Amino acid sequence: MSNAKQILAMLRSKAEGDDEQFYSIALQVAAGEARQGHRVTAEEIRAAVDAARSQRGTKASVPIAFSRPRGDLDSLLDLREPRIRLADVVLSSPVRAHLNALILQQQRRDWLREHGKTPSRRMLFAGPPGSGKTMTAEALAGELRLPLFVIRLESLITRFMGETAAKLRLVFDEAQKRRGVYLFDEFDAVGSNRMATNDVAEMRRVLNSFLQFMEEPSVTDSVLVAATNHPSLLDRALLRRFDEVLRFEMPTNEEVRAIIKAHLSPMKYPKLAWKTIETTANGLSQAEIANAAEEAVKAAILSERNSISTTDLLHELQKRQDMKTVFIDDKGSIG
Incomplete structure (x- = not known):
């Protein structure tokens, strides 16, 4: 038999709407039954959990929207x-x-x-x-x-x-x-x-x-x-x-390309000079490269264009490189 703590935990998880936690505890009970040699009972519990989960389809494991801390x-x-x-x-x-x-x-x-x-x-x-x-x-x-x-x-x-x-x-x-x-x-x-x-x-x-x-x-x-x-x-x-x-490391050249491509939507970007772009992006973080690509897209939208050029990206990437110099002191180190 399951103990009182497991029953209490199941009731709490059900009250909070956390079905996945409810099923997890139920399966722990099944495991305990199996260890005691109650194989039939354990299989019945597992089958009941599987049936309940299948009825939920792809529902999230915790309720959405998530309840805020109080x-x-x-x-x-x-x-x-x-x-x-x-x-x-x-x-x-x-x-x-x-x-x-x-x-x-x-x-x-x-x-x-x-x-x-x-x-x-x-x-x-x-x-x-x-x-x-x-x-x-x-x-x-x-x-x-x-x-x-x-x-x-x-x-x-x-x-x-x-x-x-x-x-x-x-x-x-x-x-x-x-x-x-x-x-x-x-x-x-x-x-x-x-x-x-x-x-x-x-x-x-x-x-x-x-x-x-x-x-x-x-x-x-x-x-x-x-x-x-x-x-x-x-x-x-x-x-x-x-x-x-x-x-976590600074992005490689391949990762620079992947980051930029992921943030250029919905713009087209034919014939970009990737080697020049990668050189200009050297030393920038994933966040800085993503921001540069996002800004290039904004500029293109405001200019009523549907494509991004190498010049657009180089301009934004260089701006990020220049921003980093603000934090360099007179001795050439980050302050």
Whole structure:
């Protein structure tokens, strides 16, 4: 027989409209029955879940529109409804392969749990600004049909002793109750080396709390994504807590082409001088290249044209290169 906690969790998930979580717990019950030798009962539960899912068709795994956080969580979590999928993001082959593996585990998490395994759910995205980390987190949520919750660091981190850790507890408790993708952007503000701050004692408490919360088992299998521009600042103890550490790099020439093509719609772009375009885009991030392509399209629309020329793109890409010099100090380094 299933225990009271499982029944309570099923009732809560049903009340919140999270059918996928309801079915997941039901399958956990089936797995428990099978381990006790009650094969017929286990198969009946699995068949009932399959029948219920088939009636839903392609319905999202959580209700749309997603319900917003309430109370204290309203100031800590920014709900974003994903509008893109992984196919909309230009990624390197290794990064895409790792993400596809995580998505498969998440989509078949019930099967894994029946075999006593849990899906990967803790990811660290590291790379320069604009390399696609935040966009990828949104695409991951879109692929899994889950809400994206971005943790508001300006509300999370306070100067009062113990308050930041208490707020972290609220966030992790919510992830235990509500399945979603939870993004800690600029994660080095939370996960920086415990000895690399003036307020060593307090930040050690915060980081220790974070490490402890990450180790807790998850009933919902919510995905935790931490993104940082400065991985060298992170405490080494964090690395073994993540299931995957993905490195985002500046785009290659092939990726430059893919990014530009993806953002030129609905314009035509015959006979572009790609080698010159790639040279001009060198050193720009995925976000900067995408913005340049978008601006070229806007200029063409306002000029009542239906095509983009090499000159259009070079002009916008060079503008992005010139903008970067604003942040270079007199010594030639980024300030």
